[in-house]
Each structure stands twice: as structure tokens, then as C-alpha cells.
Amino acid sequence: MANAGREFGADRAGNMLIMFALCAALVIGAAGGALGYMRLTQERSALQEAADAAALAAARLHGKTESERTASAQRIFAQNYRGSDGAAPVVSLNFNGDFVSVEVSHDVPTMLLGVIGKRSFSASAASQATRGVSAPVCLLALDETLPNGFEIYGNAGLTAGNCAVVSNSTDDQGMRVYGGATAEAAEFAVVGGFEGTFSPSPMTGIAPFDDPYAARTLPPEGPCIDASDRLTQANFTLDPGIYCGGIEIMAGATALLNPGLYVMKDGPIKVQSGAVVTAENVTLAFTGATATLYLQGGAQVRLTAPAEGDFAGLALFSESTAPTVEWFTISGGATLDLEGGMYLPTHEIWLKSPTTDRAVLNAATSDYGLIAKRFCVQGAAELEVTHVNPDSLEEKLRLKSGVRLVR
Numbered sequence: 001m002a003n004a005g006r007e008f009g010a011d012r013a014g015n016m017l018i019m020f021a022l023c024a025a026l027v028i029g030a031a032g033g034a035l036g037y038m039r040l041t042q043e044r045s046a047l048q049e050a051a052d053a054a055a056l057a058a059a060r061l062h063g064k065t066e067s068e069r070t071a072s073a074q075r076i077f078a079q080n081y082r083g084s085d086g087a088a089p090v091v092s093l094n095f096n097g098d099f100v101s102v103e104v105s106h107d108v109p110t111m112l113l114g115v116i117g118k119r120s121f122s123a124s125a126a127s128q129a130t131r132g133v134s135a136p137v138c139l140l141a142l143d144e145t146l147p148n149g150f151e152i153y154g155n156a157g158l159t160a161g162n163c164a165v166v167s168n169s170t171d172d173q174g175m176r177v178y179g180g181a182t183a184e185a186a187e188f189a190v191v192g193g194f195e196g197t198f199s200p201s202p203m204t205g206i207a208p209f210d211d212p213y214a215a216r217t218l219p220p221e222g223p224c225i226d227a228s229d230r231l232t233q234a235n236f237t238l239d240p241g242i243y244c245g246g247i248e249i250m251a252g253a254t255a256l257l258n259p260g261l262y263v264m265k266d267g268p269i270k271v272q273s274g275a276v277v278t279a280e281n282v283t284l285a286f287t288g289a290t291a292t293l294y295l296q297g298g299a300q301v302r303l304t305a306p307a308e309g310d311f312a313g314l315a316l317f318s319e320s321t322a323p324t325v326e327w328f329t330i331s332g333g334a335t336l337d338l339e340g341g342m343y344l345p346t347h348e349i350w351l352k353s354p355t356t357d358r359a360v361l362n363a364a365t366s367d368y369g370l371i372a373k374r375f376c377v378q379g380a381a382e383l384e385v386t387h388v389n390p391d392s393l394e395e396k397l398r399l400k401s402g403v404r405l406v407r
Contacts, residue, residue: 040121043108046083047125051091051102052405053080055129058093058100059403062131066095073102083108083123098131099406132401135186137209138163138369138385140397142345144191144208147171149374152181152196156351156377160185163369163387164399167191168208175202181377189399203401212368212397213343214320218263218285219310238262240282246291249275257282261311264291268326271299271334280304283311286318292326292347297333297357305340313367315340322346328372332380333357342370349374351381364388368397 054073061069070093077091089106105124138160141149149167152158153176158165164187167174177183177196188194188202224244230236234253240260246267249255252274259281266288271277273296283306286292293316295301305315315338318325324346330336332353338361349372351359359381363370366388377383 039108040123043083043106043123044125046081047089047104047106047123048127050077050081050083050089051104051125051127052129053077054091054093054104055100055102055127055405056403058095058102059098059129059131062098066093069093069095069100073100077102077104099128100130101128102126126407128406129403130406132403134401135164135399136162136369136387136389137166137397137399138363138365138387139165139185139375140209140369140371141167141169141374142209142211142371143373144168144170146374147173148176148376149190150175150183150377151375152177152183152377152383153179154181154353154379154381155179156181156353156379156381156383158183158185158377158383160385160387162186163385164189166206166209166399169374170208187399189401203404206399206401209397211320211345211371213317213345213371216317216343217319218287218317219261221265224265243267243269246270248272249277251275251296259306261285263287264293266290268292268294270294270296271301272296273298273333275299277301277303281306283314284316285311286316286325286344286347287322289323289325291318291322292328295330295334295336295359297331299331299334300337301335302337303340313341314343316342316344318344318346320345324373330359330361330381332359335360335362338363338365338370341365341368342372343368344372347372348376350376350378351383352376352378353380356380358382360384 054077057076058069058073061072073093074091089104091104094101103126107122146169149169165185167190170192172193173195174190174192175194177198184199188198189206190202190204191206191208193204194202222242225241227238231247237256239258240262242263242265244265246264246269248270251272255277257279261283263285267290303315305313327350328344328347330351332355351361353359361383363385
């Protein structure tokens with residue numbers, strides 16, 4: 001009987017040891033799982049950082065052989081990898097035209113999971129890079145200090161399908177889209193940062209673009225033209241020259257501007273509702289603190305830049321030393337059809353449509369595109385720009401970037 005009791009006690013002690021061992025394994029396994037997950041996350045991050053560096057390195061060597069690019073990428077990967085010890089990660093590259101894909105994998109030993117049979121885990125990362133962007137710039141917001149070099153909001157839209165939109169603003173919101181607005185272009189780029197959804201996402205941290213027309217000036221001033229008698233008529237024609245105090249085209253009127261340079265001095269050009277203005281081979285220039293343009297609801301203006309002369313290709317112009325002026329405004333229902341460039345370095349361009357009547361700026365540009373201090377597109381307004389280059393000439397203003405990550 002005593003022996004049976006001793007055997008029973010020994011069995012109980014053995015069972016308790018087994019239970020303790022099982023519990024300890026579970027506790028160690030749980031701790032090992034948490035530690036393993038943390039190490040896996042760290043390893044994936046380290047692999048991704050090094051894979052990105054390797055992909056960019058291979059993309060930079062576009063003119064080299066695949067073996068040379070592969071060797072460079074693997075060397076850069078090793079220099080940038082800050083992951084776990086043990087066997088080196090496996091790095092593989094694939095080349096497809098301008099694109100370079102990098103895939104890496106690594107088996108990392110576990111620290112505590114061996115007690116449950118898990119001796120390693122596998123981590124991986126992938127990256128793809130391509131040659132840099134090269135696109136003609138058709139919209140440039142020059143100011144480096146203002147936030148929102150481009151601001152699109154409400155239900156407004158910005159479309160520049162075959163060219164780049166660039167903001168020199170150093171602000172964290174150098175470009176901004178919000179509300180139900182849309183912004184689509186071949187490329188977006190900003191010196192500072194951006195907010196909102198762009199298609200594609202903007203490149204950030206670019207070098208600011210120089211002012212391409214900083215040295216361009218207006219010709220010496222001449223006498224003012226008095227067109228007061230014609231401006232009251234329903235149909236009239238204007239001639240080139242200096243219009244002191246600006247001009248106002250009455251509602252419903254039809255105006256034709258003969259070819260040449262028109263200077264609005266110390267006053268705006270106002271086009272009232274329903275008026276129609278046609279100007280071919282014309283440059284509209286602005287000088288003075290109140291010299292700008294107002295298109296009221298329903299106004300229709302078609303402006304084509306001259307093909308020759310000092311202002312060839314420029315439909316709208318002011319000097320870089322001009323004072324800051326009032327908004328250059330296109331209101332709901334008004335349309336400006338522009339063939340040629342815009343250089344208004346101290347003007348802020350405002351397209352506003354508080355209702356469904358769209359304020360529209362359609363522009364077909366070459367050379368330097370549309371350049372202003374900043375652009376604001378609000379409500380139901382629409383800004384659409386197309387780059388044209390019928391003679392396949394080298395564009396004077398291009399967005400270029402060496403290499404970039406795709407994913």
C-alpha cells in the first residue's frame with residue numbers, strides 16, 4: 001500500500017513537470033512570436049530601404065550593360081542594408097526597357113521560436129525605378145514664398161495631359177487640391193510639399209525654376225490712345241498702342257483687336273458679360289498696380305499670340321519688376337481661349353465659378369507655357385493646358401529628373 005502511494009506521488013510529480021514544460025514552451029513561444037514579429041517588421045523595413053537604393057543605382061546607369069548595372073545595384077544594396085546578421089540576403093534584378101526591378105529575400109534566424117520548431121522566418125521586399133522625367137513645362141507658379149502655388153478646390157479641374165505643372169513654392173503646401181477638385185497632368189513637381197490627390201503624385205524637393213523672362217521689358221512709352229468713342233459701340237475695332245487707365249468692353253459688345261502690342265497702363269481690361277473679343281497676332285501687356293484683366297460671366301475672349309517680333313509666342317505679358325497687382329480674374333461662365341504663352345510674374349490667376357457656370361481657361365502653349373505668381377482654380381472652374389510643338393523644336397523649359405522610384 002505504501003509503495004502504491006509512493007508510485008502515485010511520483011506519477012503526480014512527473015505529470016506536473018510535463019505540464020510545466022508544456023506551459024513554459026507556450027510562454028516562450030508567445031514571447032518568441034512577439035519578438036519575431038518585431039524583428040520581421042524591422043527586417044522588411046531594412047530590406048526595402050536597401051532595395052530602393054539598389055533600384056535607383058541601377059536606373060542611373062542606363063547606358064551600361066546589365067551585368068554592370070547588376071553589380072552596382074548589389075554593391076549599393078550591401079552598403080545600405082542594415083538588417084539582421086547571418087547569411088546575406090538574396091538580391092535579384094530584372095531589366096525591362098527604362099524600368100529596373102529589384103527583389104530581395106532573406107531567411108532570418110529566430111531567437112526563441114526554436115522550442116516550437118520555428119528556426120527562421122522569411123522576409124522580402126521589392127522596388128522598381130525608372131529613368132527620370134523629361135516633360136515640357138506648361139504651367140509654372142513662380143513665387144517661392146507663398147503657400148499654394150497651385151490651389152484647386154471645390155469641383156474645379158486642372159488638366160495638362162501632355163506637359164508638366166510646376167510650383168516654385170517652398171511651403172509644405174506648395175501645391176494643394178481639396179474638396180471634389182481634380183488635377184491631372186503628365187507630371188507635377190514642387191520645391192516644397194503638397195496636399196491632396198494629384199494624378200500622378202507630385203515630385204517634391206525639386207530645385208526652383210529660374211524666371212525665363214526676367215530681363216524682358218516693354219518698349220519705351222508713347223502717347224495714350226483715346227478709344228472712348230469706340231468703346232460705347234456695339235461693334236468696334238481697336239488698334240495697338242498704350243491704353244492709359246485700361247479699357248472696358250461693354251456687355252454684349254463685339255470687339256476686334258488688330259495685330260500688335262496693346263499695353264494696359266494703370267488700369268485693367270474689363271470684358272463684361274456676353275461680350276465677345278477676338279484678337280489674333282496680339283500681345284496684351286500690363287503695367288501699373290491696377291493693370292490686370294477681368295472677364296465677367298459669359299464673356300468670350302479668343303487671343304492668339306504673334307508668331308514673329310519681340311513678343312513672338314507671348315499672348316499675355318508684364319515685366320518682372322511690375323508691382324504686385326490685383327487678381328487676374330475669369331468669372332463663372334466666361335471663357336478665355338488662348339493660343340500662346342502667358343508671362344505675368346506678379347499676377348495671381350483666379351478662375352472662379354460659384355455656380356455650375358464654368359469659368360474656363362483653355363490654353364495651347366509652346367516655349368514657356370503659362371507663368372504667373374500663383375494659380376487658383378475654384379468652384380466649377382476649369383483650367384486646361386496643352387503643349388504644342390508643331391516644328392518639334394527643343395522646348396525651352398523642361399522638367400527633368402535623374403531617376404525616380406515607381407514602387
